[in-house]
Amino acid sequence: MTGRWLRERLVLVLGILVLLYTFVPIAVVVLMSFNAPASRNVYRFDAFTLDNWLNPCTDPSMCDAVRRSVEIGLLATVVATILGTLAAFALVRHDFVGRSATNLLIFLPMAAPEIVMGSSLLALFVAAGFSGQLGFWTILIAHIMFCLSFVVVTVRARLAGMDDTLEQAAMDLYATPAQTFWRVTFPLVFPGILGAALLSFSLSFDDFIITNLNAGTTTTFPMYVWGVAQRGVPMQVNVIGTLMFAISIAIVLGSELNNRRRSKALA
Amino acid sequence: MSQVAEAPKSEGGTDPGGDPSYDGLRLRQVTKSFGAFTAVDSLDLDIPRGSFFALLGPSGCGKTTTLRMVAGLETPTSGTITLAGEDITYAKPYRRPVNTVFQSYALFPHLDIFENVAFGLRRRKSKDVTSQVNEMLDLVELGNQARKKPAQLSGGQQQRVALARALINKPEVLLLDEPLGALDLKLRRSMQIELKRIQTEVGLTFVHVTHDQEEAMTMADTVAVMNRGVIEQMGAPSVLYENPRSTFVANFLGQSNLIEGNVTGRAADVVTVDMHGIAVSVPTERTHVDGERGWVGIRPEKVLIGELGESLDAPGNTIPGGVITDVSFYGVSTQYLVRMPWGQELTVFQQNTGRSKLFGQGEQVELSWRPEYAFLLDHSQDASAGAQRGADE
Amino acid sequence: MSETVRKRGRLGYLLLFPALAWLGLFFVVPLYSLVATSLFDPAGSDFRGYTMSWAWGNYSDALHEYWQPLLRSIVYGGIATALCLVLGYVLAYAIAFKAGRWKNVMLVLVIAPFFTSFLIRTLSWKLILADDGVIVNSLQFLHVLGSDGRLLATPVAVIAGLTYNFLPFMVLPLYASLDKIDHRLIEASGDLYAHPAIGFFKVTWPLSLPGVVSGTLLTFIPAAGDFINVQLLGSPNQRMVGSVIQSLFTDANNYPAAASLSMILMVLIVAMVVVYVRRAGTEDLL
Numbered sequence: 002m003t004g005r006w007l008r009e010r011l012v013l014v015l016g017i018l019v020l021l022y023t024f025v026p027i028a029v030v031v032l033m034s035f036n037a038p039a040s041r042n043v044y045r046f047d048a049f050t051l052d053n054w055l056n057p058c059t060d061p062s063m064c065d066a067v068r069r070s071v072e073i074g075l076l077a078t079v080v081a082t083i084l085g086t087l088a089a090f091a092l093v094r095h096d097f098v099g100r101s102a103t104n105l106l107i108f109l110p111m112a113a114p115e116i117v118m119g120s121s122l123l124a125l126f127v128a129a130g131f132s133g134q135l136g137f138w139t140i141l142i143a144h145i146m147f148c149l150s151f152v153v154v155t156v157r158a159r160l161a162g163m164d165d166t167l168e169q170a171a172m173d174l175y176a177t178p179a180q181t182f183w184r185v186t187f188p189l190v191f192p193g194i195l196g197a198a199l200l201s202f203s204l205s206f207d208d209f210i211i212t213n214l215n216a217g218t219t220t221t222f223p224m225y226v227w228g229v230a231q232r233g234v235p236m237q238v239n240v241i242g243t244l245m246f247a248i249s250i251a252i253v254l255g256s257e258l259n260n261r262r263r264s265k266a267l268a
Numbered sequence: 269m270s271q272v273a274e275a276p277k278s279e280g281g282t283d284p285g286g287d288p289s290y291d292g293l294r295l296r297q298v299t300k301s302f303g304a305f306t307a308v309d310s311l312d313l314d315i316p317r318g319s320f321f322a323l324l325g326p327s328g329c330g331k332t333t334t335l336r337m338v339a340g341l342e343t344p345t346s347g348t349i350t351l352a353g354e355d356i357t358y359a360k361p362y363r364r365p366v367n368t369v370f371q372s373y374a375l376f377p378h379l380d381i382f383e384n385v386a387f388g389l390r391r392r393k394s395k396d397v398t399s400q401v402n403e404m405l406d407l408v409e410l411g412n413q414a415r416k417k418p419a420q421l422s423g424g425q426q427q428r429v430a431l432a433r434a435l436i437n438k439p440e441v442l443l444l445d446e447p448l449g450a451l452d453l454k455l456r457r458s459m460q461i462e463l464k465r466i467q468t469e470v471g472l473t474f475v476h477v478t479h480d481q482e483e484a485m486t487m488a489d490t491v492a493v494m495n496r497g498v499i500e501q502m503g504a505p506s507v508l509y510e511n512p513r514s515t516f517v518a519n520f521l522g523q524s525n526l527i528e529g530n531v532t533g534r535a536a537d538v539v540t541v542d543m544h545g546i547a548v549s550v551p552t553e554r555t556h557v558d559g560e561r562g563w564v565g566i567r568p569e570k571v572l573i574g575e576l577g578e579s580l581d582a583p584g585n586t587i588p589g590g591v592i593t594d595v596s597f598y599g600v601s602t603q604y605l606v607r608m609p610w611g612q613e614l615t616v617f618q619q620n621t622g623r624s625k626l627f628g629q630g631e632q633v634e635l636s637w638r639p640e641y642a643f644l645l646d647h648s649q650d651a652s653a654g655a656q657r658g659a660d661e
Numbered sequence: 662m663s664e665t666v667r668k669r670g671r672l673g674y675l676l677l678f679p680a681l682a683w684l685g686l687f688f689v690v691p692l693y694s695l696v697a698t699s700l701f702d703p704a705g706s707d708f709r710g711y712t713m714s715w716a717w718g719n720y721s722d723a724l725h726e727y728w729q730p731l732l733r734s735i736v737y738g739g740i741a742t743a744l745c746l747v748l749g750y751v752l753a754y755a756i757a758f759k760a761g762r763w764k765n766v767m768l769v770l771v772i773a774p775f776f777t778s779f780l781i782r783t784l785s786w787k788l789i790l791a792d793d794g795v796i797v798n799s800l801q802f803l804h805v806l807g808s809d810g811r812l813l814a815t816p817v818a819v820i821a822g823l824t825y826n827f828l829p830f831m832v833l834p835l836y837a838s839l840d841k842i843d844h845r846l847i848e849a850s851g852d853l854y855a856h857p858a859i860g861f862f863k864v865t866w867p868l869s870l871p872g873v874v875s876g877t878l879l880t881f882i883p884a885a886g887d888f889i890n891v892q893l894l895g896s897p898n899q900r901m902v903g904s905v906i907q908s909l910f911t912d913a914n915n916y917p918a919a920a921s922l923s924m925i926l927m928v929l930i931v932a933m934v935v936v937y938v939r940r941a942g943t944e945d946l947l
Contacts, residue, residue, distance in 0.1 A: 016755025019748050020767065023774045023828060026785035030777060033788070088680035095673025106681065110688050112878070114886030114930060116903045120910055120923045121695035122687060127916060128694045146687040149680055169341050170374035172361040174388035174433065184387075188378045207778050209889060210903070214910055226780040230893055234784060242781035249776035253769050 027246055034239035053236040060235050066225035067241060073137070073221065074205040077144035082198045084145070085152025086190075092153070093160040110150045118147065119211035126215065135217030143211050148201040155200060159193025199252065206245075291352045292316040293338065293441050293473065298347030300333050307333040309497035311347070315441070315490075320467050320474045322488030324481060326520070326654070330497040331477045335443050338475065339368045351440055362391070367434035368443040371450070373426045375418035381405070381429055382414040388437040404436045407466065424455045431463070435470060444476040448483065460487055481521050485509065493517050495654065509567075513556045515645050518565050520654035525571070525614045526563040526645065541644060544610040548585040554643040561647035569617040570641040573604060573627065574634050586636040590614070592627050602626060606633060699920035719921040727905050727922055734902040735929070737816065738885030741823035742831075745880045746873065748824070749831035753872075754865075756832075757839035758847070771832050783822055783893045790818050790894065814896035822890035830879040838872025839865075874941045882930055902926055 037050035058064040088107070091097065110118065122143050126132060131139065167189065171181040209223035216224060226238055295313040299306065308330040315321045323331040336342040338349060340361030349357045356364045367388065375384050382401055389397045405411045408428040410421075418426055427447060434442055447463075448456045464487050467474050478484050484491045485505040492502040493516070501508055501517045509521055518524035529543040538549045543564050550564065576588070593613060594605035604616040604627060614635065618624060627633060667673075702714040703722070724731075756767045774782070790796060790812040800806040812818045842865065850860035888903030902922065909919035 010759070012751065013755045013759040016752045016759065016767075019752040020770055022748075023771070023825070025789065026782045026825070027774045027777060029785040029788055030781055033785075084680040084683060087676040091673045091676035094668060095676065096667035096669045097673045097677065103677065103681065106684055106689070110684065112882060112934075114882055114903075114926060116886040116888070116906050117695070117923050117927045118688070118691075120906055120919060121691035123910060124698040124916065124920055125687075125691040125694040128698065142687055146683060149683060153680065164372060164374065166370050166372055166374040167376060169339075169361070170368070170370055170376070171387070173339055173341070173366075173368045174437070175362045175391035176387070177362055177391075180391060185376060203776055209780060210887075210907070214907065223778060223780050226778065226784070227889075230780070230784060238781060238784075242777045246773070246777045250773055253773065257765065257769070 030239045030242040030246070033236055034243045036236050036239070038236060053240050057237050057240050059237060062220070063222075063225055063229075063235065063237060063241075066220045066222045069137070069219065070206050070222040073141055073144060074202045076141055077148055077205040078198050078201040081145045081148035081152050081201050082194060085149050085197060086156050086194055088149075089153050089156035089160055092157055107150050107153050110147055111154070115147075115208075115210040119143070119214035122146075122211070123214045133217075135215055136219040139215045139217070140212050140219060140221065143215050144205040144208065147208070147211060148204055151200050151204065152197040155197035156190065156193045159190050159196075163189055203249065289353060290314070290350070292319075293475070294350045295334070295338075296348045296350075298334070298337060298349060299345045300330075300337060300342060301345045306497050308337070308344075311497070311499065313492065313499065313502075315473060315475060317352075317440075317473055318471055319490055320464070320476065320488045322476045322478060322484035322491045323494055324478055324484040324491050324520075325494035326479055329494045331479075331494045332445060334494070335368070335445055335475065335477045338441065339366055339443055340364050341368075365437075365440040366443060367437050367439040367441075368445060369427075369430045369434050369447045371446040373418075373430040373450075375426055375429055375433070377418055380415050380417055381410065381421070384418065384429055385433045385436055387433060392437075400436060404432045407435075407469075408432045423451055424459060427451060427459060428462075431466070435466070435472070438470075439472065441473045441475055444474060446478055447476070448480075449478075456483070463487065485521070491521075493520060495520075510641075511554055511643055512565070513645070514653070515563060515565075515649040515651055516654035518643070518645065518654075519652065523568055523615060523655075524565045525568060526565050526651045527608075527612065527614070528647070528651075529562055529564045529644075531557065531560045531562060531644075538639070539644060543587075544608070546585075546587050548587075548642065549639045550642045550644045551640055554640075557644055557646045559647065563645040563647060563649070563651055565643045565645055566637050566641060568603070568615040569601075569619075570637050571614065571616045572636050573606070573616050573618055573624075574636070575625075576632050576634055578634065585639055585642065586634060588634045590633045590635050592629055592631045592633060595627065595629055597626070604633075606635060608635075695920050695923060698916050699924050701917040701920075703915070703917045716917065719917050720925065723918055723922045723925060726918075727902065730900045730902045730905045731922075731925065731929070733899065734885045734926070735933075737820055737823060737899075737901060738881050738887075741820050741827065741884045742877050742881040744820070744824040745828050745831040746877060749828055749835050749876060750869075750873075753832050753835035753839050756836055757842075758844070768836065771829055771836075775829050779826060780889060780893075783826065783889055786818070786822050786825065787813065787893055790821070813894060814898070816895070816899055818894040819890050819899050819901075822894045823884045823887060826887075826890065827880045827884050830883070831876040834876040834879060835869065835872040838869050842868045870941060874938060878934055878937070882934075885930060886926065 032046060034053055035049050035051065036046050037048040037052065039047045092100075092103070097103075122139075123135075126135060126139055163186075167185055168181050171185045172178070176184060207223060208221075209227060212221055213224055213227070220228070222241065226234070229235060229238065293313075293315040295311050298308060298311040298313075300308040311330075311334060313334075323334060325331045333342060337344050340356070340359060340363075344357060347357070348355055351364065351366070356366075376387065379387070382405070385404055386397050386401045389400060394400070402411065402414070405414055408431060410425060410428055410432070413421060413425065418429065421429065427450075430447070444463075448459050451459060460483060463474075476484070476488060485508075489504065490502065491505050491508055493500045493508065495516050501513050508517060512518040512521065512524070515524075515526060518526065527543050529541040529548070531539055532542045532547065533540040534552070537552050539552055539555045540547055540549050541562065541564055548564060555562070573590075587608065589609040590606040592604055593607045594603075596603040599620065601620055602618045604618065605613045606616055607613050616635065697713065699719055700713060700715050700717065701719075702712045702716055703719055752771065756764055756771070760767050788794065792811045792813065797806065797810070797812055800812075801808055801810060806812075812821075846864055846868070847860070850864040853860070885901075886903050888901055888907055891899050891901045891904055906919050906922050906926070909915045909922065913919075
């Protein structure tokens with residue numbers, strides 16, 4: 002009896018164990034954000050404190066790096082989302098020569114190893130004589146490049162899943178092409194665009210390999226973490242890590258609750 | 269193999285031609301090709317104002333393409349479409365007084381029922397949207413659902429929203445693209461009655477595209493049967509059913525027995541046909557043959573079945589020598605398959621009036637029918653064209 | 662008639678142009694300059710400039726000097742991918758078939774930890790696997806590890822880190838293809854085959870192959886190119902090709918060598934992907 006119960010749920014139990022395993026490092030991050038380390042060189046939990054949360058910018062260079070990462074993330078997200086959305090519309094709604102080459106060009110950056118993309122961009126910047134100007138702008142260019150494909154793919158999936166008779170219906174109901182776009186197409190595609198933007202931001206904010214090669218002396222947050230990892234990690238890094246986790250969970254939960262509320266109204 | 273049917277003059281009483289005063293919907297020589305494939309071929313069609321018109325045909329026959337050209341969602345390759353005398357062939361869909369009920373309903377999922385119905389009015393900056401929408405929602409009995417989203421309604425309710433959303437604009441022509449196709453049989457029947465009631469109430473021209481012959485016949489006052497991009501025959505449902513002019517119509521609209529025969533004599537009002545050695549007669553106005561050979565057609569319910577030598581109430585055509593090969597008892601009627609001396613199996617429906625006996629398999633029977641129910645079709649046509657329950661598959 | 666009608670005309674090109682131009686300028690052209698750089702005279706430097714000398718020797722030099730990190734990348738990446746496949750399959754199977762109404766919640770939970778910075782997560786593993794940490798202590802207690810045995814600075818830690826960090830790249834495609842399988846097929850296999858395991862290998866596994874292929878590719882490619890895990894959890898003894906390329910570029914400023922090594926890595930990965938996809942018989946995947 003119990004053997005059967007267990008066998009039927011074995012996969013689920015194992016799956017939940019795997020899921021728990023993925024949260025172990027997160028638990029450590031949250032825990033360490035409340036840590037008062039005895040020494041900067043020993044990375045372990047010593048005593049509970051709220052100091053790290055109350056004074057996150059004890060090391061001002063960390064907060065500078067976070068700010069820079071946010072700036073780059075926002076800018077890269079805006080540009081990549083706009084360009085990627087336009088391209089997704091073209092791919093789904095328009096006919097053009099060279100469709101398969103275009104699809105390949107969009108797929109490749111997602112499949113290529115980051116180290117190859119990063120080093121080839123660096124090779125270009127060096128060859129073009131920009132090796133002295135590496136920094137904010139070269140990072141931004143790189144981030145837009147690798148976010149673009151993800152935006153195109155995400156928005157394209159949303160668009161392709163959309164019933165195009167809805168637009169025909171709008172036209173049939175006296176909506177001009179512009180009205181059709183803004184009143185029907187855009188609102189329906191918007192969740193996809195929003196999802197793509199969130200994905201872009203988190204990709205950009207978290208990138209290290211490509212950024213590191215093209216950053217010059219500019220420091221983003223992952224580069225800051227990389228730097229301090231060799232010397233001794235300030236506990237405030239864990240505050241940022243916890244915040245990133247909490248914010249993304251809040252966004253996901255918020256949209257899930259919104260969906261639930263909508264489907265509740267159904268009943 | 270199928271000839272272009274000219275629009276019959278009998279329906280609606282209007283005369284065809286380039287008359288600009290014609291107030292209905294008129295298609296002239298409309299052709300639509302997709303690459304090498306011709307979906308609609310030189311179509312001529314007159315749909316009088318205020319009529320309930322059905323475009324009936326199997327999938328891929330061009331009926332939906334025709335509808336989409338009228339809606340402006342497809343541009344004809346050649347030909348003209350006029351509505352109330354105005355040429356709308358190339359008018360944008362949002363500039364023509366035509367609205368469509370889509371097969372998938374195409375309700376806007378992000379707008380509630382009220383806004384869905386109000387959509388067309390708002391685009392045209394109409395006044396008192398609220399009262400008009402409420403009135404329309406009452407007509408389709410959805411007044412209390414106004415603030416729900418389409419996904420929260422049942423299929424039948426969604427269908428009524430789609431109808432209301434189109435009707436509220438009081439279009440010259442309302443196009444219905446298989447609007448009941450997604451509903452289950454029971455709901456479909458009640459919606460058919462509902463649609464008919466609404467059409468009578470608002471008095472608009474309805475053009476209804478369907479592949480369901482029963483739906484077309486029960487709802488429309490004129491049915492056009494379409495096949496391979498052309499109209500095979502057009503007219504009142506009863507005319508089409510009783511006097512089909514092609515094997516396609518004979519088979520697609522109901523069922524028909526088609527028996528090979530040779531014309532042996534032509535009198536003023538009757539044509540005599542030799543059908544495997546048996547002489548039968550067909551009224552002249554029901555013969556549609558070019559040569560000497562043809563298909564004698566008779567509907568299964570028009571065939572009487574009796575024992576050998578039994579005198580049946582059908583003077584004229586008697587065909588002896590049948591053997592019953594299959595009996596299906598339906599309750600209201602019985603369907604017999606009867607093998608004839610020449611090897612063909614004919615279908616016979618017998619009403620369960622209680623006055624005739626039930627035959628069993630293997631029994632010898634005699635068939636007969638009144639000459640005025642028979643029709644004669646051209647032999648060049650495929651006898652199984654349009655058969656839905658055919659043995660092709 | 663309801664298939665999407667794609668509009669012809671200039672607008673399509675106009676919409677496509679900015680994105681394609683960006684990718685062309687900052688993805689394709691760089692690949693070209695990477696090839697060019699890999700053939701520059703290795704004697705050049707940032708200050709003196711580089712000259713194109715068609716130095717194919719850069720490639721053999723790079724292979725000769727760095728074949729070990731290259732091999733290590735492929736072995737570590739391969740092992741991590743295999744481990745991801747096992748863990749990811751269990752998780753994806755549980756979500757697709759056993760989670761019921763918790764499906765969406767579990768999917769969100771799969772992705773959630775990975776919104777925290779990659780580097781911070783890896784640093785956490787450094788703490789978890791530390792020499793005086795719980796795991797090392799218990800392994801020592803069980804005599805799996807010797808009393809001075811450790812996990813950090815060993816291939817075990819590097820592979821563990823890679824496995825952890827790229828797990829979602831495996832779970833999501835696996836889930837997508839498992840979720841598409843008709844549940845009745847699996848039930849039917851329960852009737853046909855005596856043992857559920859046989860049913861699994863005859864029905865579920867073959868149907869999930871597209872997910873397996875794309876999941877392993879999405880995991881293997883970044884894992885083989887990664888150097889963060891080696892750098893934070895390993896030691897120079899576990900150096901992978903990514904760290905070599907990165908330090909040749911940023912520390913040694915030896916661009917031709919770095920570029921040729923980068924090219925070798927890419928060609929190797931592309932070749933393996935092609936062979937693998939051919940073998941798996943799902944060419945339409947890409």
